[in-house]
Amino acid sequence: MIFTAQIKVMPLKNLLDPQGKAVMGGLVNLGLTGVNDVRIGxxxxxxxxxxxxxxxxxxxxxxxxxxxxxxxxEMYEIQIGQ
Amino acid sequence: MIFTAQIKVMPLKNLLDPQGKAVMGGLVNLGLTGVNDVRIGxxxxxxxxxxxxxxxxxxxxxxxxxxxxxxxxEMYEIQIGQ
Structure with a gap:
């Protein structure tokens, strides 16, 4: 049988996420307000x-x-579907 | 109110995904069989x-x-939670 595994890999909560900080800066430069935090995985x-x-x-x-x-x-979460 | 937006960005289905192909090769080298396709977003x-x-x-x-x-x-999917 064929299954699909969806794996989400995220930086740990208490670690800095420099990529997220960069995107956050980009959003501010675009004038998009209201975004308080960005995390990228x-x-x-x-x-x-x-x-x-x-x-x-x-x-x-x-x-x-x-x-x-x-x-x-990093931490990961796995979901299996068909 | 504070919301969490989860955004999934994936390479389009009909495009090559070189990163996925590389991981696929890595899995084969590790001796992990049964994985037919890998796509990374x-x-x-x-x-x-x-x-x-x-x-x-x-x-x-x-x-x-x-x-x-x-x-x-790339295509994206957005889910909003609280």
């Missing part, structure tokens, strides 16, 4: 072929842990 | 101060259109 969609949802989730977890997220400064 | 969280949800969504749309997404090669 990655969004990854994996198409996984697996026997069932549990195995698909394990594969997505392994991919996130080994390659996609750096646990020292 | 950005995930942006804006904290917006606005009178109501409609205004917050308008601000998020404006930010996405003017700064966060490149309409020629």
């Amino acid at each position: 990655k969004y990854i969609e994996l198409t996984i072929e697996a026997e069932n949802e549990t195995i698909a989730k394990e594969k997505a977890e392994e991919a996130a842990k080994k390659l996609l997220a750096n646990a020292v400064m | 950005k995930y942006i969280e804006l904290t917006i101060e606005a009178e109501n949800e409609t205004i917050a969504k308008e601000k998020a749309e404006e930010a996405a259109k003017k700064l966060l997404a490149n309409a020629v090669m």
Whole structure:
């Protein structure tokens, strides 16, 4: 079966997010007010072929842990769909 | 009121995603099988101060259109929460 794993990788809450700060500055320069904070992360969609949802989730977890997220400064969330 | 806008920016479906292809190669090198496709985008969280949800969504749309997404090669989705 084919599953889709949606993985969200975000910088940890208590760490600085320089990319977010830069975008924040850009928004102010554009005259867009009312935005108090910007945080930027990655969004990854994996198409996984697996026997069932549990195995698909394990594969997505392994991919996130080994390659996609750096646990020292990022957190990740995985959602599995079909 | 404070709203959170979650903006997902992804490369258009019919365009190549070189970053995704690179990650795909990395997963194969790690010995992780069963992943057929990888697509990588950005995930942006804006904290917006606005009178109501409609205004917050308008601000998020404006930010996405003017700064966060490149309409020629990317699509975006916005979700507003509190």
